[in-house]
Amino acid sequence: MGLTISESQANYSANTNNAYDLGPEGSNTNYDNAYPFTSPVGSFAANGYGLYDMAGNMNEWCWDWYASPNVAGSPYLGGADPRGPLTEIIYYRVTRGGGWSSEGAGLRCAFPNAFPPNVIANGIIGFRCVKGL
Numbered sequence: 001m002g003l004t005i006s007e008s009q010a011n012y013s014a015n016t017n018n019a020y021d022l023g024p025e026g027s028n029t030n031y032d033n034a035y036p037f038t039s040p041v042g043s044f045a046a047n048g049y050g051l052y053d054m055a056g057n058m059n060e061w062c063w064d065w066y067a068s069p070n071v072a073g074s075p076y077l078g079g080a081d082p083r084g085p086l087t088e089i090i091y092y093r094v095t096r097g098g099g100w101s102s103e104g105a106g107l108r109c110a111f112p113n114a115f116p117p118n119v120i121a122n123g124i125i126g127f128r129c130v131k132g133l
Contacts, residue, residue, distance in 0.1 A: 005104045010056030011039040012102050021104040028056075028100065036123030037100045055107040058126040059095035059115075066092040066114035093117045099124040 006022035007014060011031050014023040026032075031039045042052050092114035098107035101124055105111060119125060 005055075005107065009044055010053075010098075010107060011037070011043065011100045012056040012098055012104060012107055013100065015103045018104055031100065038123075039100070054097055054109070056098055056102065057100055058097070059099045059102070059113055059124055060097045061125065061127045062094040062096055064094040064112075066094045066112060091116060095125055 004020045004022050005012070005014075007024060007028045007030070011028045013027050014021050014025050016023040016025045027037060028039070030043075031037045039053075039057050044053060044056075046052050047054055093116075095113045095115060096109060096111070098111070098113070102113075106113060115125060
Protein backbone atom coordinates (compact mmCIF):
# COMPACT_ATOMS: atom_id res chain seq x y z
CA MET A 1 0.00 0.00 0.00
CA GLY A 2 2.40 2.70 1.05
CA LEU A 3 1.63 6.02 2.66
CA THR A 4 -1.99 6.29 1.51
CA ILE A 5 -4.96 3.98 1.06
CA SER A 6 -8.10 4.14 -1.04
CA GLU A 7 -11.07 2.00 -2.05
CA SER A 8 -9.16 0.92 -5.17
CA GLN A 9 -6.56 -0.83 -2.96
CA ALA A 10 -8.59 -2.69 -0.32
CA ASN A 11 -12.05 -3.47 1.01
CA TYR A 12 -12.33 -1.36 4.19
CA SER A 13 -14.37 1.43 5.77
CA ALA A 14 -12.77 4.75 4.84
CA ASN A 15 -12.42 7.64 7.24
CA THR A 16 -11.23 10.63 5.25
CA ASN A 17 -10.59 12.61 8.45
CA ASN A 18 -7.23 10.81 8.34
CA ALA A 19 -4.91 12.49 5.81
CA TYR A 20 -3.60 9.17 4.44
CA ASP A 21 -7.12 7.85 3.71
CA LEU A 22 -8.17 8.87 0.21
CA GLY A 23 -11.60 7.23 0.54
CA PRO A 24 -14.27 7.79 -0.57
CA GLU A 25 -15.80 8.03 2.90
CA GLY A 26 -17.56 4.96 4.32
CA SER A 27 -17.67 1.33 3.26
CA ASN A 28 -16.28 0.21 -0.09
CA THR A 29 -19.23 0.83 -2.39
CA ASN A 30 -18.24 -2.11 -4.60
CA TYR A 31 -19.11 -4.60 -1.81
CA ASP A 32 -21.70 -2.98 0.47
CA ASN A 33 -24.84 -4.62 -0.95
CA ALA A 34 -25.06 -7.81 1.18
CA TYR A 35 -23.71 -8.82 4.62
CA PRO A 36 -20.96 -9.75 5.13
CA PHE A 37 -19.52 -7.07 2.90
CA THR A 38 -16.53 -9.15 1.82
CA SER A 39 -14.85 -9.08 -1.57
CA PRO A 40 -13.73 -12.09 -3.64
CA VAL A 41 -10.06 -13.07 -3.34
CA GLY A 42 -7.99 -11.27 -5.95
CA SER A 43 -10.29 -8.24 -6.20
CA PHE A 44 -7.29 -5.97 -5.65
CA ALA A 45 -3.76 -5.96 -7.05
CA ALA A 46 -1.14 -8.14 -5.35
CA ASN A 47 1.34 -6.51 -2.96
CA GLY A 48 5.10 -6.36 -3.59
CA TYR A 49 5.42 -10.00 -2.48
CA GLY A 50 2.78 -11.23 -4.90
CA LEU A 51 0.23 -11.79 -2.11
CA TYR A 52 -3.42 -10.80 -2.52
CA ASP A 53 -5.81 -9.24 -0.01
CA MET A 54 -3.39 -8.91 2.90
CA ALA A 55 -5.11 -5.67 3.95
CA GLY A 56 -8.82 -5.23 4.44
CA ASN A 57 -11.67 -7.62 3.68
CA MET A 58 -11.22 -9.97 6.70
CA ASN A 59 -9.25 -9.81 9.95
CA GLU A 60 -7.01 -12.88 9.91
CA TRP A 61 -6.20 -14.96 12.98
CA CYS A 62 -2.52 -15.09 13.91
CA TRP A 63 -0.65 -17.57 16.07
CA ASP A 64 0.35 -14.79 18.48
CA TRP A 65 -1.24 -14.10 21.84
CA TYR A 66 -1.93 -10.44 22.58
CA ALA A 67 -0.51 -8.65 25.63
CA SER A 68 -1.52 -5.11 26.34
CA PRO A 69 1.46 -2.89 27.20
CA ASN A 70 -0.11 -2.17 30.60
CA VAL A 71 -0.28 -5.83 31.72
CA ALA A 72 2.51 -6.09 34.30
CA GLY A 73 4.42 -9.34 34.37
CA SER A 74 3.42 -10.49 30.89
CA PRO A 75 6.07 -12.80 29.42
CA TYR A 76 5.22 -11.42 25.96
CA LEU A 77 6.25 -7.81 26.47
CA GLY A 78 9.58 -6.53 25.24
CA GLY A 79 9.66 -8.10 21.80
CA ALA A 80 9.26 -11.81 22.54
CA ASP A 81 7.25 -13.79 20.00
CA PRO A 82 4.03 -14.45 21.96
CA ARG A 83 3.12 -18.00 20.92
CA GLY A 84 3.08 -19.44 24.42
CA PRO A 85 0.32 -21.04 26.46
CA LEU A 86 -2.86 -19.27 27.46
CA THR A 87 -2.63 -17.79 30.95
CA GLU A 88 -4.90 -15.70 33.10
CA ILE A 89 -2.86 -12.66 31.98
CA ILE A 90 -2.92 -13.33 28.23
CA TYR A 91 -6.32 -14.26 26.90
CA TYR A 92 -6.64 -12.70 23.46
CA ARG A 93 -5.33 -13.90 20.10
CA VAL A 94 -4.03 -11.37 17.59
CA THR A 95 -5.72 -10.70 14.27
CA ARG A 96 -4.06 -8.62 11.57
CA GLY A 97 -4.87 -7.01 8.26
CA GLY A 98 -8.13 -5.35 9.22
CA GLY A 99 -11.49 -6.11 7.69
CA TRP A 100 -14.23 -4.55 5.61
CA SER A 101 -15.48 -2.71 8.71
CA SER A 102 -11.99 -1.46 9.75
CA GLU A 103 -10.71 2.04 9.16
CA GLY A 104 -7.45 2.49 7.24
CA ALA A 105 -5.26 2.54 10.38
CA GLY A 106 -6.47 -0.98 11.25
CA LEU A 107 -5.20 -2.32 7.93
CA ARG A 108 -1.55 -1.61 8.75
CA CYS A 109 0.43 -4.82 9.30
CA ALA A 110 1.79 -3.33 12.53
CA PHE A 111 -1.70 -2.82 13.98
CA PRO A 112 -2.63 -5.74 16.27
CA ASN A 113 -6.31 -6.27 16.84
CA ALA A 114 -7.23 -8.95 19.37
CA PHE A 115 -10.17 -11.21 20.18
CA PRO A 116 -10.76 -14.03 22.66
CA PRO A 117 -9.77 -17.35 21.06
CA ASN A 118 -13.28 -18.76 21.48
CA VAL A 119 -14.61 -16.28 18.89
CA ILE A 120 -15.17 -18.37 15.80
CA ALA A 121 -14.67 -17.23 12.23
CA ASN A 122 -17.50 -14.87 11.33
CA GLY A 123 -18.30 -11.91 9.07
CA ILE A 124 -15.19 -9.99 10.14
CA ILE A 125 -12.70 -12.69 11.27
CA GLY A 126 -11.30 -15.51 9.20
CA PHE A 127 -8.04 -17.22 8.41
CA ARG A 128 -5.70 -17.50 5.46
CA CYS A 129 -4.68 -20.85 4.00
CA VAL A 130 -0.94 -21.00 3.45
CA LYS A 131 0.99 -23.19 1.05
CA GLY A 132 4.71 -23.73 1.49
CA LEU A 133 7.08 -23.09 -1.38
